[in-house]
Amino acid sequence: xxxxxxxxxxxxxxxxxxxxxxxxxxxxxxxxxxxxxxxxxxxxxxxxxxxxxxxxxxxxxxxxxxxxxxxxxxxxxxxxxxxxxxxxxxxxxxxxxxxxxxxxxxxxxxxxxxxxxxxxxxxxxx
Amino acid sequence: xxxxxxxxxxxxxxxxxxxxxxxxxxxxxxxxxxxxxxxxxxxxxxxxxxxxxxxxxxxxxxxxxxxxxxxxxxxxxxxxxxxxxxxxxxxxxxxxxxxxxxxxxxxxxxxxxxxxxxxxxxxxxxxxxxxxxxxxxxxxxxxxxxxxxxxxxxxxxxxxxxxxxxxxxxxxxxxxxxxxxxxxxxxxxxxxxxxxxxxxxxxxxxxxxx
Numbered sequence: 001x002x003x004x005x006x007x008x009x010x011x012x013x014x015x016x017x018x019x020x021x022x023x024x025x026x027x028x029x030x031x032x033x034x035x036x037x038x039x040x041x042x043x044x045x046x047x048x049x050x051x052x053x054x055x056x057x058x059x060x061x062x063x064x065x066x067x068x069x070x071x072x073x074x075x076x077x078x079x080x081x082x083x084x085x086x087x088x089x090x091x092x093x094x095x096x097x098x099x100x101x102x103x104x105x106x107x108x109x110x111x112x113x114x115x116x117x118x119x120x121x122x123x124x125x126x
Numbered sequence: 127x128x129x130x131x132x133x134x135x136x137x138x139x140x141x142x143x144x145x146x147x148x149x150x151x152x153x154x155x156x157x158x159x160x161x162x163x164x165x166x167x168x169x170x171x172x173x174x175x176x177x178x179x180x181x182x183x184x185x186x187x188x189x190x191x192x193x194x195x196x197x198x199x200x201x202x203x204x205x206x207x208x209x210x211x212x213x214x215x216x217x218x219x220x221x222x223x224x225x226x227x228x229x230x231x232x233x234x235x236x237x238x239x240x241x242x243x244x245x246x247x248x249x250x251x252x253x254x255x256x257x258x259x260x261x262x263x264x265x266x267x268x269x270x271x272x273x274x275x276x277x278x279x280x281x282x283x284x285x286x287x288x289x290x291x292x293x294x295x296x297x298x299x300x301x302x303x304x305x306x307x308x309x310x311x312x313x314x315x316x317x318x319x320x321x322x323x324x325x326x327x328x329x330x331x332x333x334x335x336x
Binding site for chain 2: 008
């Protein structure tokens with residue numbers, strides 16, 4: 001079972017319909033592997049694929065927390081923590097797609113953002 | 127993937143579909159967990175000569191399509207497992223046709239090799255698929271056709287499908303092995319012909335329905 005779920009979860013990793021895309025963005029932005037991501041979500045690594053195949057919660061506030069609550073309840077997760085992670089992942093996802101969709105000029109912004117994230121001490125020195 | 131995971135019941139399928147339609151964020155995950163493996167097993171059985179990676183992709187295509195557009199399934203017309211099987215079969219055919227066209231474009235044979243003549247079509251995935259599909263369809267039709275037959279008739283049909291030809295085998299099934307051989311031969315011939323006629327009639331009716 002886990003093989004087929006993993007294969008499908010990997011396949012939809014860039015599809016914003018699925019939670020997989022949000023968790024992927026969050027993990028990439030925070031340099032997390034599956035174990036570290038599972039630790040942040042306070043769940044087993046084996047739960048990640050099922051989680052990834054859930055629908056990405058509606059970003060609008062009332063609906064967002066309803067969806068997050070449903071997912072958290074199903075997988076016995078901390079709803080507040082899950083909500084924070086999804087919010088951050090959705091922001092990264094939105095930012096990434098905005099930058100990639102922009103016709104010109106923003107590639108440098110994306111690179112600059114990445115550089116800054118990779119070298120946290122640099123801003124303080126300037 | 128396991129070949130023995132059963133499909134969820136029709137009621138469970140309807141419930142999952144209702145949750146998908148209502149926008150339950152966990153429903154896609156539950157649908158995948160419940161249907162991926164049995165659908166893969168069913169499609170692999172129906173198309174045994176098709177690469178299992180291609181089968182898995184077709185299964186995923188069908189499931190993703192349903193998740194994103196649950197309205198394509200109408201619970202009053204069929205069960206969810208049947209619907210998904212039909213959808214995945216269609217996706218598989220499309221994938222193989224695409225693959226076949228891709229092979230045909232790439233394949234350029236400068237000198238025709240007489241010994242190899244015919245290999246292209248024999249190995250062509252779409253041809254293999256059609257053969258698997260035709261065989262499965264034929265078996266399905268035979269199954270359907272024999273519904274309502276007597277047990278003896280079904281046993282005679284099964285013996286015919288297994289390739290038996292000796293009169294004695296059929297005479298035993300018909301309970302006439304004690305009769306003279308010429309009578310056995312006549313009766314066996316009559317029953318076999320009746321079965322063939324019924325099957326032909328069913329095939330013709332099914333084709334004219336399509």
